[in-house]
Structure formats: C-alpha cells, structure tokens
Amino acid sequence: MTETAPRPTLEAVAALAGVSRATVSRVVNGGDGVRQPLAERVRQAVEELGYVPNQAARSLVTRRHDAVAVVVAEPETRVFADPFFALQLRGISKELTAHDNQLVLLLTEGREDHARVARYLAGGHVDGALVFSLHLDDPLPGLIRHAGVPTVFGGRPGWSDGQDGAVYVDSDNRGGARQAVRHLVGLGRTRIAHISGALDQTSAADRLDGFRDILPGADPRLVVESDFTPGGGERAMRELLDRCPDLDAVFAANDLTASGALRVLRERGLRVPDDVAVVGFDDMLPVAEQTDPPLTTVRQDIEGMGRLMARLLLRDLDRRNGGRTAPDDGDTPSGVVLPTTLVRRASA
Amino acid sequence: MTETAPRPTLEAVAALAGVSRATVSRVVNGGDGVRQPLAERVRQAVEELGYVPNQAARSLVTRRHDAVAVVVAEPETRVFADPFFALQLRGISKELTAHDNQLVLLLTEGREDHARVARYLAGGHVDGALVFSLHLDDPLPGLIRHAGVPTVFGGRPGWSDGQDGAVYVDSDNRGGARQAVRHLVGLGRTRIAHISGALDQTSAADRLDGFRDILPGADPRLVVESDFTPGGGERAMRELLDRCPDLDAVFAANDLTASGALRVLRERGLRVPDDVAVVGFDDMLPVAEQTDPPLTTVRQDIEGMGRLMARLLLRDLDRRNGGRTAPDDGDTPSGVVLPTTLVRRASA
DNA sequence: GAGACGGCCGAGAGCGCTCTCGCCCTCGCG
DNA sequence: CGCGAGGGCGAGAGCGCTCTCGGCCGTCTC
Numbered sequence: 001m002t003e004t005a006p007r008p009t010l011e012a013v014a015a016l017a018g019v020s021r022a023t024v025s026r027v028v029n030g031g032d033g034v035r036q037p038l039a040e041r042v043r044q045a046v047e048e049l050g051y052v053p054n055q056a057a058r059s060l061v062t063r064r065h066d067a068v069a070v071v072v073a074e075p076e077t078r079v080f081a082d083p084f085f086a087l088q089l090r091g092i093s094k095e096l097t098a099h100d101n102q103l104v105l106l107l108t109e110g111r112e113d114h115a116r117v118a119r120y121l122a123g124g125h126v127d128g129a130l131v132f133s134l135h136l137d138d139p140l141p142g143l144i145r146h147a148g149v150p151t152v153f154g155g156r157p158g159w160s161d162g163q164d165g166a167v168y169v170d171s172d173n174r175g176g177a178r179q180a181v182r183h184l185v186g187l188g189r190t191r192i193a194h195i196s197g198a199l200d201q202t203s204a205a206d207r208l209d210g211f212r213d214i215l216p217g218a219d220p221r222l223v224v225e226s227d228f229t230p231g232g233g234e235r236a237m238r239e240l241l242d243r244c245p246d247l248d249a250v251f252a253a254n255d256l257t258a259s260g261a262l263r264v265l266r267e268r269g270l271r272v273p274d275d276v277a278v279v280g281f282d283d284m285l286p287v288a289e290q291t292d293p294p295l296t297t298v299r300q301d302i303e304g305m306g307r308l309m310a311r312l313l314l315r316d317l318d319r320r321n322g323g324r325t326a327p328d329d330g331d332t333p334s335g336v337v338l339p340t341t342l343v344r345r346a347s348a
Numbered sequence: 349m350t351e352t353a354p355r356p357t358l359e360a361v362a363a364l365a366g367v368s369r370a371t372v373s374r375v376v377n378g379g380d381g382v383r384q385p386l387a388e389r390v391r392q393a394v395e396e397l398g399y400v401p402n403q404a405a406r407s408l409v410t411r412r413h414d415a416v417a418v419v420v421a422e423p424e425t426r427v428f429a430d431p432f433f434a435l436q437l438r439g440i441s442k443e444l445t446a447h448d449n450q451l452v453l454l455l456t457e458g459r460e461d462h463a464r465v466a467r468y469l470a471g472g473h474v475d476g477a478l479v480f481s482l483h484l485d486d487p488l489p490g491l492i493r494h495a496g497v498p499t500v501f502g503g504r505p506g507w508s509d510g511q512d513g514a515v516y517v518d519s520d521n522r523g524g525a526r527q528a529v530r531h532l533v534g535l536g537r538t539r540i541a542h543i544s545g546a547l548d549q550t551s552a553a554d555r556l557d558g559f560r561d562i563l564p565g566a567d568p569r570l571v572v573e574s575d576f577t578p579g580g581g582e583r584a585m586r587e588l589l590d591r592c593p594d595l596d597a598v599f600a601a602n603d604l605t606a607s608g609a610l611r612v613l614r615e616r617g618l619r620v621p622d623d624v625a626v627v628g629f630d631d632m633l634p635v636a637e638q639t640d641p642p643l644t645t646v647r648q649d650i651e652g653m654g655r656l657m658a659r660l661l662l663r664d665l666d667r668r669n670g671g672r673t674a675p676d677d678g679d680t681p682s683g684v685v686l687p688t689t690l691v692r693r694a695s696a
Numbered sequence: 697g698a699g700a701c702g703g704c705c706g707a708g709a710g711c712g713c714t715c716t717c718g719c720c721c722t723c724g725c726g
Numbered sequence: 727c728g729c730g731a732g733g734g735c736g737a738g739a740g741c742g743c744t745c746t747c748g749g750c751c752g753t754c755t756c
Contacts, residue, residue: 007472009742020706025744033704052471056413057742059404061711070453086434093455097464102473105418105453107441116445123400124355125450230638256634263640286604290578292611357712368736373714381734405712408741 008049017045028053064321067102068313069126069149071117073133073140074107083284084302085132088154091306092130099314101127114140122147128313133157136200141166150320152313154305156202156335167316169309169336171300173203173281176340177210180251180279180298183342185214189249189277193222195236195261197253204228207253207281222247226257233260241268248276249348255280255287255297262291262347277348293346300340308336356397365393376401412669415450416661417474417497419465421481421488422455431632432650433480436502439654440478447662449475462488470495476661481505484548489514498668500661502653504550504683515664517657517684519648521551521629524688525558528599528627528646531690533562537597537625541570543584543609545601552576555601555629570595574605581608589616596624597696603628603635603645610639610695625696641694648688656684 010028014021019042026034027042034042045051059065070092072085089105096103104126106117121129121144128150133140136158144151145166153168184192194211197204204225212218221243226232233252237260240247252258258280262272270276272293280288283299358376362369367390374382375390376399382390393399407413418440420433437453444451452474454465469477469492476498481488484506492499493514501516532540542559545552552573560566569591574580581600585608588595600606606628610620618624620641628636631647 010744011742021743022706022708022745023704026705029744035704038705050470052467054408054742055471055473056404056407057711058744059711060402060408060713060742061744063711065404067452083431089453090455093453094457097455097461102468103453104415105437105441105451107438107445109442113445119400120450122398123403125403230634259638263638286578290607290611358714359712369713370715370736370738371734374735377714383734386735402712405741406714408712408743409714411741 007054008051009054010051013042013045013049013051016049017042063124065102065125065127066100067104067126068096068310069104069106069121069129071106071121071129071131071133071140071144072108073131073135073138074109083286084282087302088132088306088309091303091308092310093306094303095307095310095314101314108140114143118143118147121149124149127317128152130154130309130313134201134203135198136202150313150316152309152316154309156206158202167312167334169305169312169338170203171302171305171338172340173206174210174213175337176281176298176300176342177207177251178213179340179342180281181211181214183296183344184249184251184277184279184348187249187273187277187348191222191244191247192218192249192251193224193240193244193247194218195233195240195250195252195257196223196225197228197257199225204253211251219244226253228254228257230256230260230263233257234264235260237261237264249278250276251279251281253281255282255284255291255295258295258297258347259287259291262293262295266292273346273348279348283343288343288345291347296345296348297343298340299343301338305338308338312336355402356399357402358399361390361393361397361399364397365390411472413450413473413475414448415452415474416444416658417452417454417469417477419454419469419477419479419481419488419492420456421479421483421486422457431634432630435650436480436654436657439651439656440658441654442651443655443658443662449662456488462491466491466495469497472497475665476500478502478657478661482549482551484550498661498664500657500664502657504554506550515660515682517653517660517686518551519650519653519686520688521554522558522561523685524629524646524648524690525555525599526561527688527690528629529559529562531644531692532597532599532625532627532696535597535621535625535696539570539592539595540566540597540599541572541588541592541595542566543572543574543581543588543598543600543605545574545576545605547573552601559599567592574601576602576605578604578608578611581605582612583608585609585612597626598624599627599629601629603630603632603639603643606643606645606695607635607639610641610643614640621694621696627696631691636691636693639695644693644696645691646688647691649686653686656686660684 010021010024014024019038023034024042027039031039093103108114108117129144130152131144132154141157153166156168156170157166181192192215196208199205224236224239226236250261252261258278262278265272265276272278280295280297283297288295288297358369358372362372371382372390375387379387441451456462456465477492478500479492480502489505501514504516504518505514529540540563544556547553572584572587574584598609600609606626610626613620613624620626628643628645631645636643636645
C-alpha cells in the first residue's frame with residue numbers, strides 16, 4: 001500500500017490518446033474547440049489511466065487555486081459551544097463544493113495567530129476568504145483587507161476603521177428584535193426586559209437597538225448586558241429580578257441565554273409564560289425545542305447565510321477573473337441582510 | 349485595492365540580495381550551508397520585498413503540500429448539533445498549525461459526495477487525511493484506503509472490510525462505560541438501565557459492551573437503543589419506565605441523551621438521584637453542567653483526541669518523507685485509545 | 697476555381713520553485 | 727610551500743500544467 005504509484009501526467013494521457021498535451025488540456029478543461037471523436041478518445045485515455053490533474057501545476061500558471069479560506073476568529077470557546085458556526089460552515093461547504101472549490105479552515109486562537117493568518121492570505125494560497133470576526137475591536141478584518149484578498153464577512157463588521165465597501169452577510173438582527181418585542185407588546189406585556197449579548201459584537205448591539213426601536217422609553221434597569229451563554233443568562237435574569245421583581249416579559253439575545261433565564265424563572269417559582277413571557281433568538285433547534293416550556297424565538301437562516309456568503313465571494317471571484325464586467329449585474333451590495341421570522345412556541 | 353500587486357519572486361529576492369536563486373531558497377528553507385552574513389542579507393531582502401514563497405510552485409517539485417484533509421462523513425445533522433466535532437476540529441487545527449500545515453475541510457452530505465472525496469484524496473492534493481466516519485456500513489473508509497493516502501481515523505472504524513492496519517484514535521468507550529456502571533453499582537443500585545446510542549456506530553456499541561461487562565446478566569428489557577439525541581433520550585426513557593417502572597438508575601450513552609432522560613424523569617415526578625440515578629457520557633460542558641440536577645458523567649478529552657490524530661498523521665507523513673526509518677520509534681500503534689474519567693456531579 | 701477566412705490542433709515557452717552538480721575558494725596537513 | 731579535502735555558492739534542469747501562436751486544412755464567397 002505504501003508504494004507511491006507515480007500518478008499519470010498530461011503527457012501520458014496525450015501519448016495514449018495519440019494527441020498533444022494541449023489537446024488533452026483543452027478536453028480536460030471543458031473541451032471547447034476539440035472535435036467530437038478526438039475528444040472522446042482523450043476522455044477514454046483519461047479514464048483508462050485514472051488521470052487527475054495536478055492542481056499545483058495548474059495553479060502555478062493560472063494563479064487560481066479554486067480554494068477559499070474560512071477564517072474564524074475565536075478568542076473564546078463560545079462559538080464552539082453552540083451549533084451556530086457549524087451550520088454556517090455547512091452552508092459554505094455545500095456552496096463551495098457545488099462550484100468545485102476547496103475549503104481551507106483557519107481557526108485563530110489568539111493574537112499571534114492573526115499574523116499567521118494575514119501572512120497566509122497575503123501569500124496568495126487561496127482565491128478569497130470568508131471571515132467570521134465577532135468583536136468590534138478585532139484587528140483581523142483590517143489585516144485581511146490590507147492583505148488585498150477578496151473577502152466576504154459573516155455578520156456586519158464593526159466600523160472601527162471606516163471600511164466602507166466591506167461585503168458582508170448578516171441576518172436582520174435589528175428587525176428580528178423588533179418582531180420579538182412587538183410580539184411581547186402585543187401580548188399586553190408592559191414591563192419588558194432585555195438580556196443583551198456582549199455589546200462589542202454587532203449582532204448584540206443590533207438586537208439591543210431593535211429592542212429600543214419599539215420601546216424607546218424603556219426603564220434602563222430593564223436592560224442587562226450578558227454574553228450569549230446559558231450561565232450568563234442565569235446571572236442576568238437574577239439581576240433583572242432583583243432590580244425589577246415586577247417585570248412580565250424578557251427578550252433574550254439568543255436561545256442559550258433564554259434557556260438560562262428560564263431556569264432562573266423556574267427556580268424562583270415564576271410561571272412561563274403566565275407570569276413572565278420569554279422570547280429568544282436564533283431558533284437553535286436542540287435548544288429552543290427542548291426548553292421547558294418550548295421557546296418562542298426569532299429564527300434566522302444560518303445555513304443560508306453561509307451559502308450566501310460563499311456565493312457572493314465566488315461571484316466576485318469570477319467577475320475579477322473571467323470578468324464579464326457587466327455593469328447591470330455589477331450591483332454587488334456591500335451588505336446583504338437576511339430576513340428573520342418569529343416562531344411561536346409556548347414561552348410567549 | 350483591486351490592483352493585482354505582482355508578488356515578488358525568488359528571483360527578485362536573489363537579485364536584490366545579489367545572490368543566486370538557490371541561495372535564497374536555502375535561506376528560506378532553514379538556511380543550512382549558507383554563511384551568516386550572506387544569509388542575513390537574504391533575510392533582509394525577503395523582508396524588504398515582503399516575499400512569500402509560492403506554495404504551488406513549491407509543491408510542484410517537492411510533491412508535498414503541507415496540507416491535510418479533514419473528512420467528515422455526515423449523512424445526519426447530528427454531529428452539528430453537539431459540539432463534539434467542533435472540539436475535535438479545534439484540537440486538529442492547533443496541532444496542524446503548530447506544524448505549518450493547512451486544514452482542508454471536506455464535509456460529505458451523501459453518497460454522491462463520496463466519489464468526490466475519494467477523487468480529491470486520490471488526486472494528491474493533500475498529504476494525508478483525518479477521517480471521521482461514524483457508521484459501520486460507511487463505504488468511505490474503504491474508498492479512502494483505496495486512494496492510498498495516509499490516513500488516521502477518528503473513532504474506531506467498523507471492521508466491515510477487514511482493514512487490519514487502520515490507524516485510529518478513540519476514547520475508551522468501553523472502559524468509560526464500565527466506570528459509569530460500576531459507579532452506579534457502588535451506589536447500591538440494582539435495576540440499572542442503559543440507553544444506548546445508535547448501534548451502527550462503534551462508540552455506541554462499545555459503551556453497550558462496557559455496560560454488559562459489569563452487568564452480564566442484565567434484564568434485556570433494561571436496554572434500549574436510541575440515537576444520541578435529547579429527543580431520542582426522552583423516547584427511550586419513557587419506554588424504559590413503561591417496561592420497568594422500578595428501575596433505579598440509568599446510564600445514558602451520552603449527555604444529550606441523558607438530558608432528555610432527565611426531562612422525562614422530572615415529568616413523571618421521579619427524583620434524581622433519589623429515585624433514579626443518572627450518568628451520562630462525554631462531559632459536554634454546556635449540557636452536563638446545565639442540566640437539573642447537574643450530570644454525573646464520563647469525561648473524554650475530545651480536543652485531545654483531535655490533537656493526537658493530527659500528531660499521528662504528521663508523524664507518519666514525515667517518516668515516509670524525511671524517512672529516518674528508526675525502527676525504535678516505529679511502533680505506531682494501529683489504534684490509540686484515550687482514557688476517560690468519571691466526573692461526579694449531582695445526578696448520581 | 698482561387699483567394700480569404702475560420703476552426704482545430706501541435707509546438708514551445710514559460711509559471712516559481714527545488715535540487716543536483718560541479719566549480720571554486722579556503723583551510724588543514726604533510 | 728604544495729596538495730587534498732570539504733564546505734559554500736551558482737548554474738541549470740526540470741516539476742506538470744496552461745496558453746499563445748502559428749500552421750494546416752476545410753469551407754465559403756465571388
């Protein structure tokens with residue numbers, strides 16, 4: 001098994017088919033300008049030898065790699081604790097493989113990794129990058145832009161360094177939050193609290209903004225910043241109850257936080273939704289459906305976000321490449337925001 | 349920003365430093381056999397031009413890619429619903445980047461993807477592969493072995509086609525199960541049930557075997573096959589209670605299953621651990637710590653498994669390569685099994 | 697029927713790197 | 727002071743592919 005079978009080359013195929021390398025190349029890459037019978041003979045030779053093009057040699061001349069980096073800036077373990085990231089990855093993967101692109105995964109653990117990633121991207125090993133950077137002060141987006149690699153961001157990036165044209169895909173966090181709060185208002189709730197996520201993340205900030213859109217005059221004590229985790233949700237819920245024992249609804253920044261809040265409410269003997277209505281965000285199924293009671297929440301299409309990111313990047317890439325500079329479809333928006341929907345279950 | 353800055357080549361560096369390409373190459377690759385001052389001059393030129401080697405050109409001649417594929421065979425969404433896979437991936441990523449290797453992620457969704465993956469691996473685009481294949485009847489491992497790529501498996505692969513020498517990393521599922529059950533026995537429990545995972549996965553089968561090791565004469569009605577999900581855990585628990593209302597302990601195949609079981613127990617008014625003791629498996633923190641009561645469970649070092657897989661593969665690769673055929677450290681075991689530890693919390 | 701045109705195919709020049717060879721220069725030793 | 731050995735460096739040959747260019751032939755036009 002260890003014998004290194006010397007892989008057949010273009011040359012070999014050409015010899016077998018009795019044609020030139022150029023012709024084989026043409027057939028392998030789409031086959032334009034080669035007559036039917038000849039092309040067929042080449043295809044047979046390819047089949048017979050089990051020829052697979054050497055990507056390195058190809059890249060060397062085409063300067064394309066058909067590979068895209070996915071960069072996940074993750075100082076915290078959090079992203080791994082919920083399936084959010086995995087789902088996006090899946091969407092990305094589907095879209096990329098549908099277009100014969102490879103997915104190179106770069107996970108960053110700390111500052112020292114930033115330089116490594118920047119170097120890698122600048123090194124031109126991949127055609128583009130999909131970047132997930134959650135925090136406003138993250139230097140990574142800046143470094144990446146500087147590297148000059150076509151990039152699409154997952155989630156609205158922070159505006160910290162005035163990057164105007166940054167292309168990103170996000171879901172409508174603000175609108176989703178409005179839906180949630182409006183729903184609670186519609187239920188007749190009047191003391192509605194919000195447990196936000198870490199506010200150095202745009203998603204958390206946007207959800208808070210949505211909350212404030214509907215309740216501009218909300219008592220500031222009804223808003224607590226938390227961190228998107230169940231444990232954080234518990235702490236925040238306790239604090240809210242201490243501050244305002246009479247609250248009658250909670251909009252949590254995500255389902256995990258909501259699950260923590262539910263636990264505290266139960267522990268304090270408060271009934272959900274009778275005493276306190278609870279709405280989450282994400283519609284993360286294993287969480288939202290399994291809470292007690294099942295969670296009313298705002299659904300976002302996570303896998304769809306991933307797919308869309310990949311699609312935007314690929315489109316950009318082949319525009320630069322094959323470059324039909326058609327101005328009519330040239331309206332790549334700098335940011336695409338996906339809609340959210342409210343999913344009603346038992347908690348509100 | 350769109351201007352394609354022509355990246356500097358070895359040639360350019362050589363010219364600037366006033367040496368030959370060969371010398372620059374030597375310096376870039378470790379610098380043996382180049383005198384100090386010259387090497388320094390080269391390094392400065394590299395710095396000044398921002399030179400980054402072209403990996404494609406390099407691979408073309410070295411036939412190495414410094415890249416490893418991670419293949420996740422996942423017909424089901426399940427793996428994505430728990431952080432298991434993400435943690436392994438993280439371990440793998442750390443180890444690979446520490447050795448300057450890239451991680452190419454291949455997610456497979458169905459049968460048609462198998463051929464694609466096999467072709468990719470056989471195509472020699474990567475130096476090796478780390479493969480996660482959960483199901484016994486999965487054809488992927490076979491295809492991959494056939495592709496002749498150095499491979500390490502995550503989890504003991506099924507023996508379906510007598511692959512003797514397959515290298516794999518797994519945790520001690522059987523031993524861990526024994527620990528769990530022994531603990532329950534030590535608590536004085538006598539009617540101990542087991543909710544297994546899907547038995548076409550070796551991890552589930554091994555845990556069941558561990559259970560039987562300790563309780564060879566267990567009432568067969570006390571064992572129910574489930575599917576590693578919370579919902580499955582609920583269904584299984586209901587069935588167990590219907591069959592044997594007098595059971596006094598449950599060993600669940602993983603934490604997710606255990607959480608479902610706990611919910612049913614609470615719903616039926618049974619106290620944990622007073623009436624029924626519950627032990628899980630995995631020690632998946634967001635789950636195990638957040639259940640009510642917190643879960644006693646068997647911990648496995650998931651990230652460590654990932655690291656180890658990567659390390660074994662890399663070692664194998666550079667043995668084939670630099671090939672110090674040292675027979676003394678040549679004892680690469682065909683399977684490495686990592687120990688598990690019992691973590692006692694409140695549920696048992 | 698001749699010239700022009702266009703479509704197919706082959707020849708050959710690289711893409712940027714590594715690595716083997718062999719030259720030269722230096723040092724050690726007789 | 728002469729000779730041999732050895733280490734440092736440069737020249738050059740590819741790695742396997744793509745792509746331009748030019749030659750050939752068939753077809754269309756007048």
